[in-house]
Amino acid sequence: xxxxxxxxxxxxxxxxxxxxxxxxxxxxxxxxxxxxxxxxxxxxxxxxxxxxxxxxxxxxxxxxxxxxxxxxxxxxxxxxxxxxxxxxxxxxxxxxxxxxxxxxxxxxxxxxxxxxxxxxxxxxxxxxxxxxxxxxxxxxxxxxxxxxxxxxxxxxxxxxxxxxxxxxxxxxxxxxxxxxxxxxxxxxxxxxxxxxxxxxxxxxxxxxxxxxxxxxxxxxxxxxxxxxxxxxxxxxxxxxxxxxxxxxxxxxxxxxxxxxxxxxxxxxxxxxxxxxxxxxxxxxxxxxxxxxxxxxxxxxxxxxxxxxxxxxxxxxxxxxxxxxxxxxxxxxxxxxxxxxxxxxxxxxxxxxxxxxxxxxxxxxxxxxxxxxxxxxxxxx
Amino acid sequence: xxxxxxxxxxxxxxxxxxxxxxxxxxxxxxxxxxxxxxxxxxxxxxxxxxxxxxxxxxxxxxxxxxxxxxxxxxxxxxxxxxxxxxxxxxxxxxxxxxxxxxxxxxxxxxxxxxxxxxxxxxxxxxxxxxxxxxxxxxxxxxxxxxxxxxxxxxxxxxxxxxxxxxxxxxxxxxxxxxxxxxxxxxxxxxxxxxxxxxxxxxxxxxxxxxxxxxxxxxxxxxxxxxxxxxxxxxxxxxxxxxxxxxxxxxxxxxxxxxxxxxxxxxxxxxxxxxxxxxxxxxxxxxxxxxxxxxxxxxxx
Ligand SMILES: Cc1ncc(C[n+]2csc(CCOP(=O)(O)OP(=O)(O)O)c2C)c(N)n1
Ligand code: SF4
Ligand SMILES: [Mg+2]
Numbered sequence: 314x315x316x317x318x319x320x321x322x323x324x325x326x327x328x329x330x331x332x333x334x335x336x337x338x339x340x341x342x343x344x345x346x347x348x349x350x351x352x353x354x355x356x357x358x359x360x361x362x363x364x365x366x367x368x369x370x371x372x373x374x375x376x377x378x379x380x381x382x383x384x385x386x387x388x389x390x391x392x393x394x395x396x397x398x399x400x401x402x403x404x405x406x407x408x409x410x411x412x413x414x415x416x417x418x419x420x421x422x423x424x425x426x427x428x429x430x431x432x433x434x435x436x437x438x439x440x441x442x443x444x445x446x447x448x449x450x451x452x453x454x455x456x457x458x459x460x461x462x463x464x465x466x467x468x469x470x471x472x473x474x475x476x477x478x479x480x481x482x483x484x485x486x487x488x489x490x491x492x493x494x495x496x497x498x499x500x501x502x503x504x505x506x507x508x509x510x511x512x513x514x515x516x517x518x519x520x521x522x523x524x525x526x527x528x529x530x531x532x533x534x535x536x537x538x539x540x541x542x543x544x545x546x547x548x549x550x551x552x553x554x555x556x557x558x559x560x561x562x563x564x565x566x567x568x569x570x571x572x573x574x575x576x577x578x579x580x581x582x583x584x585x586x587x588x589x590x591x592x593x594x595x596x597x598x599x600x601x602x603x604x605x606x607x608x609x610x611x612x613x614x615x616x617x618x619x620x621x622x623x624x625x626x627x628x629x630x631x632x633x634x635x636x637x638x639x640x641x642x643x644x645x646x647x648x649x650x651x652x653x654x655x656x657x658x659x660x661x662x663x664x665x666x667x668x669x670x671x672x673x674x675x676x677x678x679x680x681x682x683x684x685x686x687x688x689x690x691x692x693x
Numbered sequence: 694x695x696x697x698x699x700x701x702x703x704x705x706x707x708x709x710x711x712x713x714x715x716x717x718x719x720x721x722x723x724x725x726x727x728x729x730x731x732x733x734x735x736x737x738x739x740x741x742x743x744x745x746x747x748x749x750x751x752x753x754x755x756x757x758x759x760x761x762x763x764x765x766x767x768x769x770x771x772x773x774x775x776x777x778x779x780x781x782x783x784x785x786x787x788x789x790x791x792x793x794x795x796x797x798x799x800x801x802x803x804x805x806x807x808x809x810x811x812x813x814x815x816x817x818x819x820x821x822x823x824x825x826x827x828x829x830x831x832x833x834x835x836x837x838x839x840x841x842x843x844x845x846x847x848x849x850x851x852x853x854x855x856x857x858x859x860x861x862x863x864x865x866x867x868x869x870x871x872x873x874x875x876x877x878x879x880x881x882x883x884x885x886x887x888x889x890x891x892x893x894x895x896x897x898x899x900x901x902x903x904x905x906x907x908x909x910x911x912x913x914x915x916x917x918x919x920x921x922x923x924x925x926x927x928x929x930x931x932x933x934x935x936x937x938x939x940x941x942x943x944x945x946x947x948x949x950x951x952x953x954x955x956x957x958x959x960x961x962x963x964x965x966x967x968x969x970x971x972x973x974x975x976x977x978x979x980x981x982x983x984x985x986x987x988x989x990x991x992x993x
Contacts, residue, residue: 339782340775368778373809377771380764380806384739384775387762390782392775406765517737517760517776519788526763528751 315564318496325456325488328495329395329421329481330355332463334365335503338393338419340385342370342378346400347433348485349423353395375400379407379420386416387525389516391467394418397485398425398439405443411478412447413541414526415514417470418478420448421463424588424639425485426674434675435485437587437640441648447541449479449548450617454567454592456493459483461565467507468555475548476514477541484589486675498563506562545618552615568612571620576602576609578630582691584610585636587649590671590678594637597683608687613649621656628657628664635690636668637683646670667693706733706758713756715748718911720875720901720918721822722748725793727878728820728885733759735789737776739817741769741803743795744828744903767803769794770810773817781816789818789889796823799898800836800856811865811894818888818895821858824903832906839926840981841974842966844906850974854981859898860988863932868893871931875901876918877944884931884942893934900927908965920960923948926982928989939992949986957982 323331330352333341341360343353359365370381375396382392396404401422411418426436440450449469453459459481466479483489498506515525529537549571556570567573573591576598584594591612601608611627611634613620628634634657638647645651650668657664669686672678708729715722721744729736738761740746746763750756764772769792777790799807799821807819826844827833833846836856843850859870869888873881881899888895900921902914909917921927922945929945932938947953957979961967970978 340778342771342775368782370774370778371813372771372774373805373812376767377774377806377809380768380771381775381778383764383768384762384772384777385779386775387772388776388779388783390779407768410765410768517762519734519737519760522758522760524749524755524757524761524763527749527755527761528747530752533752 316498316502316562318498318563320494320496322492323456323495324351324490324492325459325483326351326423326490327355328456328460329463329483330359331497332460333393333419334359335500336391336393336464336467336507337365337504338367339390340368340370340382341393342372342381343394343396344372344375344378344400346375346397348425348489349395349397349400352421352423375404376407379404379411379418382418383407383411383414383416386418387515387517389513391471391510392418395421395423397423398427401439401443402427408443408448409446413537415476415541415544416478417476417514419463419466419470420478421459421481421483423485423489424482432674433485435487436673436675437482440480440482441640443480444617444648447477448617449477449615450482451479451615452482452587452613453488454589454612456488456495457565458567459488460495460497461559461563464503464507465555465559469548469551471510472551473512473514475544475551477544477548482588487589502562506559549618549620567614569623571615572623572627573612573614574609574627575612580609580631581607582633582635582687583631584608584683584687585634585649585653586610586612587616587639590637590639593678593680594683596680597687600680601684601687606687606691619652619656624653624656625660625662628662631664633690634664634666635686636666637678637686638668638670639672641670641673706730708733708736708758710756710758712750712754713748714750715744716905716911718902718904718914719748720903720914721745721824724822724875724878724881724899724901727882729759729791729793731882731886732789732889735787737788737790738762739764739769739773739776739790739792741792741794741798742766742829743798745793745795747829766798767806769798769803770807770815770817770819774810774813774815777816786816790816792817792819794819794821795828796821796825796835796837797827800858804861808861808865811862811867811896814868814893816892818897820885821896821898822901823898824901824906826903826906828903828906840978841961841970843968844966850970854984857985857988859896862896863992866934867896868934869895869931871897872927872929873897873899874918874922874927874929875899876915876922877929880929880942880944906966909963913963917960917963920955920963923955924957924960925951925954925986926957926960928986930989932992937992939989941993
């Protein structure tokens with residue numbers, strides 16, 4: 314039975330903040346950076362007003378923001394932070410330390426491009442630079458999904474069989490600062506869904522002392538990394554399960570939680586996207602279909618772990634995938650395209666793949682531009 | 694209550710077990726054993742990249758007998774902040790969160806993190822053991838390297854003065870700041886215990902000998918540290934925010950008066966890192982030493 318919810322209007326950053334508020338983290342540490350800042354401000358207000366009983370660490374940098382969350386996570390409590398762009402880069406060594414250390418920290422990344430030049434608008438270059446850091450990455454398409462994904466992230470990451478940090482990603486400004494409709498559950502219902510973090514994977518213990526992260530030889534080291542690979546694989550099912558449980562309780566879903574197809578199962582051309590461009594693609598698809606074109610779309614919601622099986626299965630029924638990337642691997646291509654192409658090749662799927670890098674530095678990607686791209690690709 | 698030699702012998706728990714990787718004569722491992730051993734059942738350690746991340750041992754043979762979190766070079770005071778906050782949430786704030794790291798993290802790469810934690814008055818103790826060099830990476834200059842010292846990155850002798858980290862933390866309103874020496878362990882453990890009894894950010898800088906990087910005889914490790922105090926190179930004091938007064942510590946008290954000090958060359962001559970030191974460099978080292986004392990006197 315779907316629980317009662319209240320429709321509110323709020324920004325994407327508000328939605329992330331409410332998800333954190335409802336999950337009741339014990340320790341929050343964050344540092345301001347546009348366009349993430351209002352998440353930190355909201356949370357410090359919640360703590361100040363007594364809405365949230367948590368330790369809020371007003372750190373002097375992002376490096377320390379994540380480090381403080383790491384210390385808290387090692388102590389076995391629920392932790393939350395958020396960042397963006399240069400802030401994410403500044404915490405870099407700790408981002409890897411968190412992922413490779415299997416600390417279930419939840420950190421929304423409000424996607425913003427990287428300097429130079431100074432530009433606060435969205436692209437995915439920041440989070441894409443950390444796809445190998447051992448974090449679950451989920452890209453959202455609207456404010457509602459930010460709330461839903463952030464709440465789900467706590468439950469996924471903190472599962473004992475997963476123990477991986479999560480990075481819900483939201484496009485800067487397009488989501489973070491744009492007001493939209495969000496159905497908010499009752500805080501108690503939301504907390505009941507997440508559950509308390511009372512059986513942590515890791516919690517330092519003076520009765521039973523251990524050292525964490527001491528020198529490790531190649532054998533043990535590679536075993537740890539293999540474990541991480543296996544945990545990522547397990548996370549696919551966990552994401553689907555948690556997403557399903559969420560749907561049963563709150564009545565909302567995004568494909569199966571890993572990928573979200575749109576339109577018919579089979580088409581002449583498929584637009585493959587991440588984030589808000591996925592939402593824009595729906596408009597493009599509707600209009601193209603009205604003109605008689607046979608097109609559909611696939612939004613990759615979970616980028617890490619990469620939903621290999623689902624993409625393969627989807628691609629088998631389709632003929633031409635056109636991948637829109639909002640980031641670039643300089644010297645190669647768009648990261649999403651590179652991965653989609655590799656996966657199909659490895660599974661002997663001969664669906665053709667092409668793509669385009671669009672929307673860097675906040676360059677607008679309206680449905681009209683997507684329609685133009687699709688029409689051009691349909692001709693080729 | 695002053696700590697006596699006898700107290701030091703009867704440790705509640707041995708904090709440094711067999712199988713550690715410290716060099717012979719390492720003053721840091723010695724200081725660790727005594728200080729951490731005195732609170733072992735209550736200590737939670739945070740260790741930045743340093744010799745301590747190596748000498749703790751490896752794999753299942755880790756020799757630190759207390760919960761130990763290894764962190765990135767610049768991250769330890771922030772990680773310690775997070776632990777301290779989490780313990781508070783869990784009602785376990787009787788535990789003592791201690792950063793045990795070198796001069797590289799405390800004086801250089803981690804100094805912003807450390808001042809940040811001090812500024813927030815996090816309830817942690819940072820022990821900076823100083824061998825005046827990046828030991829872990831093979832002996833390069835740090836911000837706490839003495840003038841005239843030949844290091845891997847200053848082969849002709851270091852020319853810049855020491856950073857005086859304790860005073861940086863005094864200026865940032867730490868709760869308690871002290872210096873100590875591995876040659877006077879009773880004094881160190883007493884300060885260590887006192888720091889742990891106080892709420893807020895505490896800092897102790899301890900001088901430890903590092904035979905390989907100082908190119909010194911490991912059998913003279915303690916003797917060199919003792920000379921560091923007796924020559925005035927290493928002032929021993931403690932400062933408390935409540936009084937805003939720096940008090941010279943018993944073992945080093947008389948060296949506040951220059952007339953009582955041994956010549957600095959007694960100390961430099963036992964260390965290969967000062968081989969070839971010129972008279973000019975020696976004078977500069979003396980001047981830098983005096984600069985520290987003059988600074989200290991402002992708080993006395
Ligand atoms: C970000 C980063 N830069 C450089 C290093 C390499 N590194 C490890 S320990 C160390 C020097 C440590 O010196 P110090 O803090 O004085 O401790 P000691 O080794 O002397 O005990 C360096 C440069 C590192 N681990 N991380
Ligand atoms: S290099 Fe120096 S500080 Fe490091 S373990 Fe050896 S003696 Fe101790
Ligand atoms: Mg050092």
